[in-house]
Amino acid sequence: MPFRKPILAALICWPLALPAQEVTTATLDNGMQIVVIEDHRAPVAVHMVWYRTGSADEPVGRSGVAHFLEHLLFKATDDMEAGEFSRVVAENGGTDNAFTSYDYTAYYQRVAADRLELMMQMEADRMNDLRLTPEDIATERQVILEERSQRVDSDPSAIAREQMRAALWLNHRYGTPVIGWRHEMEALDMEDVLQTYDLWYSPNNAILVVAGDVDPAAVIAMAERHYGPLPAEPDLPPRIRAQEPPQLAARRVIYEDPRVAQPYLLRSYVAPARRTGDQKQAAALLTLARILGGSSFTSVLAEALTFDSEIALFTGADYDGVALDQGTFSLSVVPRPGVSLAEAEAAMDAALARFLEEGVDSGQLERIRVELAAAEIYAQDRIEELANRYGAALATGLTVADVKAWPDLLQSVTAEDVMAAAHALLDPRQSVTLWVSSGEETTP
């Protein structure tokens, strides 16, 4: 039974007035895109450069090279010695790091706002002028292999996720781990790294995001000075990746590992991503994820599997719609002791079937709207999160206008939109169901 309680949302005059977010954009002559987000509450600036390249853009057989290169960007350039970049950031009281994903690679520093220009100077330097040595390659390759050992091989859940993604994507490079398969990582060499660097690291493939206590005109002028002189890459290739064929068969992945203490199941579907000018379906999918598994108390799976029956300790749902090609939608169930994964999966499927039949509880939808609007206000308090939001969006084909439109789109999602998205999504043939256990479970 859907959970129906008097809603307190009636107390609120919605929508809340969202604070005006000051965002300025510009593009340099060499094609580098600039986004400036103002937040003058504290004298802090976040400086990020996002490259429109990630692990899904790597050559076949060279998995991990995008991430390897990201590590190596902290080595020497023509102007800086190895490690100097981070040292200078630290000496100025700042923090820096970098991350690689399927669709992008980003470098960021968080510094006092008056240190911004120094960050630009150094970041511009390493966009073109890296000077790698064979020792850098050998030592840092060991580091990324240790990173793989730590993040993946030591963590049964991470291994299982890796195996599941490999089964989810029939043809797309999203099925290959960002960190790389070990045997391919072991073979990465200087040439692989430099090819990636020369091909993708250029201003016309980069997005500069600056957020914080800054003046947009001054930021743009500074960017002109430091990034402006860098030449555009004339042969920048289009990002053409192998696309998915129609998925016609439901898949199962069974991962057994004695280190698994708590069995669980995860089902992932290939789902449409946010598209520029066309984010309605994605907004409906995000709302659907909240309805099915956004709360461990009031969402559909929690109601059915935790409260109306004693099947699950935890349930959840998640939609990742920020992707250049396609996104994913996931459901998860952690069964109670004594409940098998088969029983848990059957209960999850029954709850989904009932949801598809009965539709959306209007009180729940209204509460989710309230929560999403509130979350938008709370997000304004976290400037780095805003910067990430713009960087990831622009690196995956969205525009500033799309990012700005998103919160209102979420508010406008109707029950009909959600059900249409649910019917299109919840086709087992475009999914993988993963069982993770210690091996004592029987297979289906």
Place this chain on the structure above:
Amino acid sequence: MIRLLLALTLILGAAAARAEIAIQEVVSPGGIRAWLVEEHSLPFTALEISFRGGANLDREGKRGSVYLMTGLLEEGAGDRDARAFQAAREGLGAVFRFSATDDSVSISASLLTETRDEAAALLHQALVAPRFDPDAVERVRGQVLAGLAHDAQDPRMIAWNALDALAFPDHPYGSPIEGTPESVAALTREDLLQAHRDALVGGRVHVAAVGDITAEELGRLLDDLLAGLPADGPPLPERVEPAFAGGVTVIDYPTPQAVAVFGQRGIARDDPDWFAAFVLDHILGGGGFESRLMTEIRERRGLTYGIGTGLVPLEFGATWVGSVASSNATMAEAIAVTRDIWADVAAHGVTEEELRAAKTYLTGEYALRFDGNAQIARILVAMQILGLPTSYVTERNALVEAVTMEDIRRVAAELMDPDRLTFVIVGRPEGLESGQGAGDAEESAPVSGDRPPAELPAAAPGDQG
């Protein structure tokens, strides 16, 4: 305004940033003290509430009771069961996070201005009238037991728990706050009511608010929010000296990459040498990429993805701990280098250049912590718990600057104890066995703390230096 007025002075090319923040000390009509920073540009208030005591207040044989009790505060209160409570919260757009640590039970709340009074009334119910419904107790107990089962298979948690047990054999800090499967299974509703009475004590509360609220509004809100809590609670534990004896303990575990954690005595947060030790730790292993350990073990040798250390000055015992992961084949080398560096710094201190760079970083970074209402509220409560004045935010960088080479040399020599640097390794490290190492020194227990964050360095900003 949360405006941090930065007086930037260039000293030897370094940025010395000074944070000034308008902290009001508020006393409610009912006498509750709180710190407030008004910030009216966003229509919400971040409220941080922390009760001293935490899991230290578990009664004899009831380990895990405060932790389980805290997990149940969001599971129904007053006339609302768990689902009704959560639906009410969702409808108000409020966020409540309840957490227990060794030393505290904390609530982090975000309240929209538009629904602030209703949300505070709901939170008040959770604080004073949690229901502990039997079905909710069983549900959350199951979740806690699942977490314990997971930890029992997680090399990192196995290692930290073993190190804690070595350091604090006769103190709550020596065992996980979540309890053991046996103790958690045996907890009754009565135990949870007791834990609630023990841990949510009005006389032990610290509060900070940052956001769209005035002093007068905050005073009224707090009187309503905290009304009905007991004024006093059971005694807090004694301060203890940790029992790190040195040596290596290897716990066999089938994994290609071993995890090592290590520790020795630490230093109390109110010790006059705190800042010297804090700067020293930053140079040694707390400072990320720039630290000695990271430079030698990751950058020069490629033996790990990361190594870090941190001072853990818990209220009743202080440790100095670190962790590193490395392949079974290379762990022995990673540990040997760690030991060498520990001994070298103890004997020779650090270089002028390292001290200068550390001070520049630590003083520059301090102001950057104060960005965001929720973050500032957390820092302000941490300051209150440490007994620091509101003026600390402007004085703190001078305390860092005042650390001299001589201070570092003295504290390194007195505090660093390579012979008692105690390692626990989980995995199958080649060439390492339990007992091996420099652990033969006879007993004499210095000071130390407990539960370090899973990933070091990771103490919450504001908790420490």
